[in-house]
Amino acid sequence: MSLFGDNLLYYRKRNDMTQEQLAERLEVSRQTVSKWEAGTSYAEMEKLLQLCDLFSCSLDTLLRKDASKSEIEDNQQHRKHMKEFRRWITCGVAVLIFDAAFYELLEGWGRVNETMQDTLFMMIAIVGILILVVQGLKDSDYRKKHPVIQVFYTMEEKERFDSHFPAKMASGVGVVLIGMLVGMNAERLPLPSGMNEEFYYGIFLLLVAVAVSIFIYTGMQKQEYDVEAYNRENDPNANKKNTLVAVWCGCIMLFATILFLIAGLVFHLWEICWLVYPIGGMLCGMATLILNRQK
Numbered sequence: 001m002s003l004f005g006d007n008l009l010y011y012r013k014r015n016d017m018t019q020e021q022l023a024e025r026l027e028v029s030r031q032t033v034s035k036w037e038a039g040t041s042y043a044e045m046e047k048l049l050q051l052c053d054l055f056s057c058s059l060d061t062l063l064r065k066d067a068s069k070s071e072i073e074d075n076q077q078h079r080k081h082m083k084e085f086r087r088w089i090t091c092g093v094a095v096l097i098f099d100a101a102f103y104e105l106l107e108g109w110g111r112v113n114e115t116m117q118d119t120l121f122m123m124i125a126i127v128g129i130l131i132l133v134v135q136g137l138k139d140s141d142y143r144k145k146h147p148v149i150q151v152f153y154t155m156e157e158k159e160r161f162d163s164h165f166p167a168k169m170a171s172g173v174g175v176v177l178i179g180m181l182v183g184m185n186a187e188r189l190p191l192p193s194g195m196n197e198e199f200y201y202g203i204f205l206l207l208v209a210v211a212v213s214i215f216i217y218t219g220m221q222k223q224e225y226d227v228e229a230y231n232r233e234n235d236p237n238a239n240k241k242n243t244l245v246a247v248w249c250g251c252i253m254l255f256a257t258i259l260f261l262i263a264g265l266v267f268h269l270w271e272i273c274w275l276v277y278p279i280g281g282m283l284c285g286m287a288t289l290i291l292n293r294q295k
Contacts, residue, residue, distance in 0.1 A: 002039035092131035101205030108199030172214035179207030256280030
């Protein structure tokens with residue numbers, strides 16, 4: 001058998017397909033599939049591309065690599081990349097929100113001069129931004145090298161995660177609600193010695209940082225299991241549309257972040273300025289629907 005024939009046999013069995021079922025999907029005869037697997041004939045380019053789409057593999061893997069070994073390597077590498085990417089993105093966002101919380105805590109303490117306070121704020125913000133930039137570049141490079149990933153997550157893994165997903169998201173919502181109670185009652189709560197009400201706004205933002213970290217980490221973990229979506233996102237034919245959606249959503253959320261910081265740091269409206277994020281999320285959803293509709 002040829003390497004192509006070996007790989008075709010491996011993929012067909014892995015997907016629990018008979019030669020007749022595969023032949024029907026490709027609109028060829030069963031004998032044609034049998035000859036491909038035996039190495040006595042070779043598939044046309046059109047059929048090779050159909051096989052790549054059907055089995056979520058690259059043309060290079062199908063024709064030139066050992067599919068079984070390649071899948072194990074891709075499995076381990078993908079899990080490692082997604083785990084690191086998820087952790088660092090969560091960390092970067094948490095650092096940025098913690099930065100605002102730290103600023104308010106210092107404001108509530110009132111013993112740090114304004115110049116030092118602003119300097120610390122900018123230094124922490126730079127760290128958070130650099131984390132996001134570096135991880136974004138790493139993820140982009142990974143996706144270019146691995147545009148197609150095999151669907152290797154088992155149903156047991158997905159079901160186990162799905163069983164815990166609602167509780168994790170609910171815990172994030174609970175933390176946000178507790179933070180809202182603290183923020184809304186900042187003027188009425190007893191203050192620690194030497195502190196003013198900005199102290200509780202800082203506590204509110206710390207709780208927001210925890211909640212957002214839960215949302216991001218859990219959401220990205222759920223996204224990791226959707227390998228089909230990963231492959232669609234890296235489809236060259238969809239890159240133009242995805243790029244346009246990403247640009248619009250990025251601009252919307254950047255504008256929302258600017259409003260959030262201005263409303264909080266300048267006007268001290270921490271108890272309500274968090275609303276810019278759900279509004280920004282809804283605008284992103286609308287932009288995505290409109291752009292997809294146009295496509």
